[in-house]
Amino acid sequence: MTSSKLYLDVWSDFVCPFCYLEVPVIDQFKQTYGEAVEVRWHAFELRPEPASAIDPDSDLLHETWENSVYPIANERGLLLRLPPVQPHSRKAFETAFFARESGRFDVVHRAIFKAYFEDGIDIGDTDALLDIAATCGIDPESLEEALLGDELTDAVIEDEEFAKKLGVTGVPFVVLSRDGVGDQEPQPPIALRGAAPIEHFEAALGRLFPEGFSAA
Template sequence: MSLHAATVHVIYDFICPWCWIGEEHLERALAASNFATDRQVVFLPYQLNPDMPVQGMDRKTYRSGKFGSWARSQAMDAQVTHAGKAIGLQFAYERVEKTPNTLAAHRLVWREQQAGSDAAFLVKAIFKAYFGEGRDIGDLKVLADIAAEAGLDREAIVDFLNTDEGTAEVLKLEAMTKASGVRSVPSIQIADDVISGAQPVEVMTRILRRNQAA
């Protein structure tokens, strides 16, 4: 994948809590470093569960199977909740009933970026809706509500989501990220630098400043 030094690429998925934390760290690092780009942050999709049924799965059932037990899943949730609280992100796992299919949410972000808009506001809104409010972001009506609350035209969003528009493009972008060697998220790419995981703000700031001076 060819990257321009002035562009920050964020590879992420909406069911990854560390991606929400990493996005918040990046936002703070961009402000701290005065990174002179057109403030261009491009979000690239990476579905952690590409085979998830369209309707999603009961979260307790899914997580218990994936991690061996519900108790282990809850311990992991507690860890990330603590990390989020330290930077003002409120996780409400007790309200999350489903692990959703995230393709439609990625399509929605793709649509906004295709229009030339900064999609960070929409990404943040979807993360908050899922992790902070327990909403089913795999449900098209819920996604349309979230988009409308974020200031987008709900009717236009409904029309878009009820088509397959953007599906092939999102899957192609996902294939590109995997072909470039990405195996986990969040992964933030700035020119030749790759920040893996939700690294501290100071680490991101240092890398941004280094690229600023290049």
């Protein structure tokens, strides 16, 4: 049984319901193995500007929600509603990245998802993001100033460029990996695509740690 750490690198988009639906699965996995698992969230814009946003009233969007989103949400205990807007998400990522600097990434990350998919808030609107961040203990004036600069934008683009090198074309996309032990090379990373269930994470864990894996 090894005490080596497991890394979960997760690319997601705040406007993708399947990314929100993956959060409770990752939570469950993390709760099972504790500090032995390190989750690292990354930005991936499905529709970066200047691409047009999806029509919130499109038949395809409603069909996807009825046939896929709502059934998975019921299975995973999340209450989602089809949002009335389909915004671009770069400023939302920049807000979450700003929160990371003060150790508030996780709470802001969840708050943005919840605001969009449960409350229908336009997370492409800067004022809305300032309000969400403020409820999470982030100083809105400092955030507003940071959103006007390029540093946070560059960080989002860096994440997305790395995703392109990995061949990521859709989200959620999770890469599970581990460190080597001594002089031994680690097992190759394993990628999970889509709203993968907990069983897929457990199977990947077994392949990455054939010698066994212990919670920390």
